[in-house]
Amino acid sequence: MQAQIAHETEIHRQHIRLRIPIGVEIDSTRFVTDDWSLGGFGVAAEITSRQPGERFPARLFFPFEDFEIVLHVDCQMVYVDRELPRFGCRFIGLSKGQLDLFRYLVDAYLSGEIVSAGDVLAIAARDNGAELRVRTPIADPFAEEEGFGRRLKRALGYTLLLLAALGLAGLVAVGVRERFFVVKTEDAVIWVPLAEVRAPFGGKVEAMPRRDIYTPGDPVVRIRASEARTAVLESPCECVLLEWPVPPGQYARTGETVAVMAAADRPLLVRARLPVDKAARLEIGQRAEVYVPGRGEPVLAQIERIDFKPGLEALNGRPADGGRYARVVLRPDRPFDFDDLGTLVRVRFL
Amino acid sequence: MMRAVAGGTPGSDARDRRGSEGIFADSGRTGSTEVAAATGSRAGDRSRAVGLRERRVYLLLYLLGLAALFVNAPAEVWDPAAREFVIIVGLVGLWRYGWGSVHLIRSLIYRRRVFPRWRRAAELLAGDSAAGAVEGTADRVFLIITSFRIRAETTAAVYRAAVEEAMRYGGPVTIVASIVELADQRFIKAIFAKLRPPERVRLVFVRLGPQGKRDALAAALRAVARMRPRPDDAVVVMDGDSLLSPGTLARCLPFLRLMPDLAGLTTDEDAVTDGGLLMRHWHRLRFAQRHVLMSSLGLSRRLLVMTGRMSLYRASIATDPDFIDIVRNDALDHWRLGRITFLTGEDKSTWFWLLERGLPMLYVPDVKIWTIEEPPAPGFLRGSTQLMLRWFGNMLRSSGRAIELGPRRIGLFTWWCLIDQRLSMWTPLIGPTAALLFAFAVSPLFLYTYALWVATTRLVLTLGLLTVRERVSGLYPPLLYYTQVYGALVKTYVLFRLDRQRWTRQNIARHAAGDRRWHEIGSTFVHTLALATLVVVVAFLTGALELPPRLPIS
Numbered sequence: 001m002q003a004q005i006a007h008e009t010e011i012h013r014q015h016i017r018l019r020i021p022i023g024v025e026i027d028s029t030r031f032v033t034d035d036w037s038l039g040g041f042g043v044a045a046e047i048t049s050r051q052p053g054e055r056f057p058a059r060l061f062f063p064f065e066d067f068e069i070v071l072h073v074d075c076q077m078v079y080v081d082r083e084l085p086r087f088g089c090r091f092i093g094l095s096k097g098q099l100d101l102f103r104y105l106v107d108a109y110l111s112g113e114i115v116s117a118g119d120v121l122a123i124a125a126r127d128n129g130a131e132l133r134v135r136t137p138i139a140d141p142f143a144e145e146e147g148f149g150r151r152l153k154r155a156l157g158y159t160l161l162l163l164a165a166l167g168l169a170g171l172v173a174v175g176v177r178e179r180f181f182v183v184k185t186e187d188a189v190i191w192v193p194l195a196e197v198r199a200p201f202g203g204k205v206e207a208m209p210r211r212d213i214y215t216p217g218d219p220v221v222r223i224r225a226s227e228a229r230t231a232v233l234e235s236p237c238e239c240v241l242l243e244w245p246v247p248p249g250q251y252a253r254t255g256e257t258v259a260v261m262a263a264a265d266r267p268l269l270v271r272a273r274l275p276v277d278k279a280a281r282l283e284i285g286q287r288a289e290v291y292v293p294g295r296g297e298p299v300l301a302q303i304e305r306i307d308f309k310p311g312l313e314a315l316n317g318r319p320a321d322g323g324r325y326a327r328v329v330l331r332p333d334r335p336f337d338f339d340d341l342g343t344l345v346r347v348r349f350l
Numbered sequence: 351m352m353r354a355v356a357g358g359t360p361g362s363d364a365r366d367r368r369g370s371e372g373i374f375a376d377s378g379r380t381g382s383t384e385v386a387a388a389t390g391s392r393a394g395d396r397s398r399a400v401g402l403r404e405r406r407v408y409l410l411l412y413l414l415g416l417a418a419l420f421v422n423a424p425a426e427v428w429d430p431a432a433r434e435f436v437i438i439v440g441l442v443g444l445w446r447y448g449w450g451s452v453h454l455i456r457s458l459i460y461r462r463r464v465f466p467r468w469r470r471a472a473e474l475l476a477g478d479s480a481a482g483a484v485e486g487t488a489d490r491v492f493l494i495i496t497s498f499r500i501r502a503e504t505t506a507a508v509y510r511a512a513v514e515e516a517m518r519y520g521g522p523v524t525i526v527a528s529i530v531e532l533a534d535q536r537f538i539k540a541i542f543a544k545l546r547p548p549e550r551v552r553l554v555f556v557r558l559g560p561q562g563k564r565d566a567l568a569a570a571l572r573a574v575a576r577m578r579p580r581p582d583d584a585v586v587v588m589d590g591d592s593l594l595s596p597g598t599l600a601r602c603l604p605f606l607r608l609m610p611d612l613a614g615l616t617t618d619e620d621a622v623t624d625g626g627l628l629m630r631h632w633h634r635l636r637f638a639q640r641h642v643l644m645s646s647l648g649l650s651r652r653l654l655v656m657t658g659r660m661s662l663y664r665a666s667i668a669t670d671p672d673f674i675d676i677v678r679n680d681a682l683d684h685w686r687l688g689r690i691t692f693l694t695g696e697d698k699s700t701w702f703w704l705l706e707r708g709l710p711m712l713y714v715p716d717v718k719i720w721t722i723e724e725p726p727a728p729g730f731l732r733g734s735t736q737l738m739l740r741w742f743g744n745m746l747r748s749s750g751r752a753i754e755l756g757p758r759r760i761g762l763f764t765w766w767c768l769i770d771q772r773l774s775m776w777t778p779l780i781g782p783t784a785a786l787l788f789a790f791a792v793s794p795l796f797l798y799t800y801a802l803w804v805a806t807t808r809l810v811l812t813l814g815l816l817t818v819r820e821r822v823s824g825l826y827p828p829l830l831y832y833t834q835v836y837g838a839l840v841k842t843y844v845l846f847r848l849d850r851q852r853w854t855r856q857n858i859a860r861h862a863a864g865d866r867r868w869h870e871i872g873s874t875f876v877h878t879l880a881l882a883t884l885v886v887v888v889a890f891l892t893g894a895l896e897l898p899p900r901l902p903i904s
Contacts, residue, residue, distance in 0.1 A: 111536055113536045114536075154686055164883075168879070168886060172895065175896060176895060178896040179894070
């Protein structure tokens with residue numbers, strides 16, 4: 001079935017036809033076109049001077065308000081219908097400039113554009129058919145034509161970055177382990193078992209001759225309540241005198257600690273305090289590093305004892321000092337100097 | 351000028367009507383209203399009053415919010431347990447704000463002390479050149495405007511402002527319209543004819559296919575070169591959405607005579623944004639910040655960009671074949687991405703050309719250009735992201751080679767500013783990263799402390815903008831923070847994907863060819879590595895991660 005409506009151009013027209021009157025002069029006779037397009041024109045008039053198939057020059061007149069544009073074209077007669085009367089011609093050998101001008105004039109007519117003579121000259125002079133400039137190809141790092149140098153550079157760069165990434169990953173792993181999995185404490189001290197010498201009754205404290213090391217039985221201090229009542233207190237161990245809680249010459253009450261002595265025959269240990277949850281992750285015999293302030297290298301040590309028993313205060317329902325803490329005792333691989341006794345240290349359990 | 355005999359199509363008529371009537375008259379539309387506000391019409395007065403009230407309300411709300419944060423702060427906030435937090439955030443802040451203060455002080459010196467002296471000298475010269483105009487010896491001006499797919503209202507406003515400015519200027523002016531579409535040509539001609547400029551004002555069209563702004567501008571510059579300008583004539587290069595303020599030419603051109611070595615100049619800018627509330631404030635904030643930075647740089651007579659919205663060049667520069675060539679063909683050799691041909695950022699190319707040759711540039715702070723900003727995508731986040739991708743991409747593609755020129759060639763201050771541009775894409779990320787890590791490792795209260803810090807410092811920065819703008823908005827502090835932190839993320843994204851380019855208006859995109867997948871993997875890998883390094887370093891500094899006293903490798 002044939003379509004009722006069809007665009008004429010679909011059948012045989014190459015260009016849209018315009019029913020805009022322009023003038024055309026053939027063999028000195030001027031006609032007004034009935035319609036025209038970029039392909040040719042039709043005139044509703046009789047012509048006798050030309051026959052179909054004949055080629056001839058013509059002039060087209062485009063009227064503007066104050067000027068007229070004349071275009072010289074070569075035409076070929078397509079048909080002559082003497083009954084209508086009507087004849088049609090097609091343009092042949094239009095140059096690109098003429099085509100541009102045609103297009104511009106069609107656009108200008110259709111849109112009612114303001115057209116100056118300069119515009120028309122510019123269009124006529126313009127070459128719209130210029131070839132595209134060759135542009136530098138855009139980046140293609142994987143192109144075959146890439147030089148060896150650049151590829152090597154890229155490979156080296158990526159290798160370095162990959163190494164950096166691996167280094168970073170390692171650093172993160174170390175950081176995470178150190179932050180979350182390594183037990184550390186700064187609540188630690190170099191320690192040794194202590195002995196306290198207490199006053200049996202109230203009296204004045206008198207120091208006995210000072211010794212570097214006291215053997216068991218050596219007099220350490222005398223308590224004088226009166227001329228008649230005195231007591232000499234002896235060293236309970238092979239000890240050094242650490243401290244006078246009640247200085248000589250002062251009065252001590254009954255049971256008051258007058259001297260603190262430290263065992264001289266036993267190595268110095270490290271006593272650390274840790275929250276119970278952290279201490280529970282430790283084992284007896286586990287290695288640790290002990291950092292003594294002012295010394296670069298840590299001292300290696302080993303856990304000797306872990307004491308999870310709270311003090312009597314906690315058992316009595318009173319809060320013990322520090323709450324839920326455990327005590328860990330470490331024995332250093334290399335003995336500390338006795339001068340280090342009491343030094344606060346940092347411990348990192350390995 | 352004659353009108354063609356046949357009538358216009360309904361479409362083109364409608365377009366003409368919409369354009370010509372919508373230039374300043376339609377007070378109902380945001381864009382037009384703000385243009386009107388910028389140009390001082392009655393609708394503009396109303397709009398200004400509304401805008402002022404709006405800004406005051408936001409500022410008041412912000413201050414109330416900040417006061418509430420302070421009043422309700424837990425006591426621990428004032429005594430942060432982690433000294434490192436104060437050190438890290440404080441040190442970074444001290445550096446950033448110290449550097450910002452340097453720019454502010456330099457900007458004040460430039461605008462209050464140095465430039466006014468130049469302005470007085472220029473005004474003296476301007477008197478002479480006015481006499482010259484009568485004698486026909488005034489500088490010729492070539493006004494290049496590149497337009498593509500810009501709304502008719504904007505095109506109308508821009509060309510109307512340009513033609514009117516050309517009419518106000520005493521000398522010969524040639525407006526070169528670099529366009530793509532025939533409709534634009536007709537529209538611009540209609541505007542030109544309607545304004546009836548004198549003979550000394552000419553309109554020239556350069557029409558190309560939609561091949562991007564670089565081609566369009568290069569063609570326009572070649573057209574200017576063919577008109578054989580005198581070396582000291584002026585070539586103004588501007589975008590098709592930039593409005594020349596009255597007196598721009600008269601106030602800028604004398605500097606070309608005053609400073610014979612001057613290669614080009616650019617001016618202050620402000621935006622009329624056809625977007626939502628945030629987009630409007632964000633644009634204005636960025637232009638205010640730009641004004642401070644450019645004024646500071648102006649003191650060194652070296653800028654960081656010859657902005658494409660409006661820059662003025664000496665004709666001998668603008669018509670130099672090498673100059674035109676770099677506008678059209680500019681590229682970067684990247685060790686990983688290969689050769690990247692620039693699609694956008696022609697203003698950075700021209701700037702680099704001047705910088706490379708040690709040619710002085712000038713910032714004119716008392717002349718303001720208005721740009722009609724049309725968000726490239728709906729929604730503030732999408733729109734601002736697209737814009738930042740383009741701006742930062744242009745910046746980063748050009749700054750590396752500029753840094754390579756070294757401080758001796760481009761001056762220590764400018765060089766350090768370029769270095770700072772690179773550093774400043776990482777520093778804004780340190781604060782929030784540290785706050786999050788402290789919140790995780792020590793106490794969530796650090797987020798509160800950080801919020802207080804951010805809110806206070808951004809308010810101070812916003813108040814600093816009062817030195818360049820009459821008013822500031824209460825939306826500026828959060829927008830500042832957004833620009834700094836989110837902008838830094840965008841910058842880092844772009845830094846590792848310099849091959850990605852897109853013109854927001856033209857939808858022209860350029861990626862490296864070849865195996866895109868590998869390319870993407872490489873970029874993502876390097877980007878992730880860089881961000882991870884930053885986070886890991888901050889994590890170690892904050893104590894969220896710890897190094898053993900002795901590393902296992904030692």
